[in-house]
Amino acid sequence: MSAPTLPRDSRAEFLRAFKRNLTAHGFLIGAVLCFSFFSWYPMVREFLLAFQKTEGGATRWVGWDNFAYVFGDPNVWQAWRNTLLFTGLALALGFVVPFVVSLVLNEFRHAQGYLRLLVYLPVMMPPVASILLFKYFYDPGYGLFNRVLEFLHLPAQDWLQSTDTAMLSVVIASTWMNMGGATLIYLAALQGIPGELYEAAELDGAGLLRKVWHVTIPQTKLILSLMLLMQIIATMQVFVEPFLLTGGAGPEGSTTTVVVLIYQYAFSFNQYGGAAALGLCLLVLLAGFSALYVRLSRDNEN
């Protein structure tokens, strides 16, 4: 007797599930379409472009030719060297400075809110404004920085005009513009360290530096490594700072980074294939760092 009702029930259930799914997909569809057009499809296209050549509207499959071309271009090697130099300098400055700053700020019982506000202020400036401002500061003639050096009886520098200092100048500006975010994240992490750990370290006779080394750093290790990875990924992709400060080239191409070169390949020389091949190399290199980042942040969640 109950047999005929069973299919009707499961049908109703199926209909209900179908309707529920329809609503759910209705909510999802807009974002999915945007992702399809502006993220997923371009991702696939990046891979295809790297192995294609476009001439006069016709697309031709050329295998590894684009890669061979790109690796034969001496500018590419210089761009990689410049990018690594930028990343190295940016880590020496942009990774260490915010951590030290957050360590110092965390000790203050006064004015902490004001100081936090100050470090984050440049992050909110339109990058073009900050960069044009720094261009004035770097000017060897009337620039502010050489005035300050003069005041301190130090030799004047050529800043952006010299191959020795151009990249460092870009890094200094970039650090000023971007260090706020990292500083605030470190501060939040420092505030989560239990005070007893410091007390215990003091009982063992640890001085200031030993406390930093044996308590602060181990306690913030996860955040520090996540931020390190994030900064490597971000700095390897630097574009706006060298592009606007030095027109993307600098003296003897000393500030041309990989992404600046990708931009030039694509939009100055119309070589989308070369740009895609170079982009793919960067992607492969950074995928390793990204995977590591995802694994570490999953540990953080658990």
Added chain:
Amino acid sequence: MAERTLISPAQLGRTRGRILYWTVLVLVVAGFTLVFLGPLYWMVANGLKSTEEFAQVPPTLVPDSLHTANYEAAWKVMDLAKLLFNTLYYAFGALAFQLVLDVGAAYSLSKLRPVLGKAVLGMMLATLMIPATVLVVPQYLTVLDMPIIERNLLNTPWVIWLPSVTNAFNIFLLKRFFDSIPQEILDASAIDGASAVRTLRSIVLPMSRPILGVVSIFAIVGVWKDFLWPMLTLPDPALQTLNVGIYSLATGVPENHLIAALAMASAPTLVIFLIFQRNIMSGLTAGSLKG
């Protein structure tokens, strides 16, 4: 008792400790003000100087006389009103699209859980692992000739609005917040006969105000700060954003006018920041930290 830090309260309590503390504090406050506020002061002050005073060596700290006319001239010559309006138009349009589509997606993935929802979320999060700069070239080629609809989006606001929706980090933040809303409340509303839209509007959204605020601010600031994408996709000077417009006009105007323009271009986001600093700073650590 306040949470203790590196330096012990006993050490700070001693006279020597206290003197050291206040010396370092004063030095740091003075140094930070100089380093982070100094350039902003320099910008506003030099925008007020006359052309002769601007070029003067050594430079003056305080302008001799206030040339507010520089600001007026920069406003007119660079047509900052138009650039400002464009940027606002793109920023708030992007905000509207992100609020509607990203919130919808996060709500669906968190509470309605459609078939393949996990896979879609995974594919969205995967975009975070692709370096953004690598995608600029294929994205540009895509908007030149959109597949299926076969339209060129260059020089239209869609080229800013639609790609801004593909912000996997926003969706992740929103989904995580929605996950923390108890399912029982939603079930109760469903039993009362409320549709999914209604539940979203009258229960989920009012409870999510803090995260919506954070996402909104980041959406607006994101458009405000972007440079490369609007430079590529809005070549028409009449449609450009503040960043791109100032960059392309920078060489054609007197230096003190340019500096005045920079000051005016920086003001809106700095004001937003000063008003919403609490939300911005809490949002900053929301995604990257647990405790």
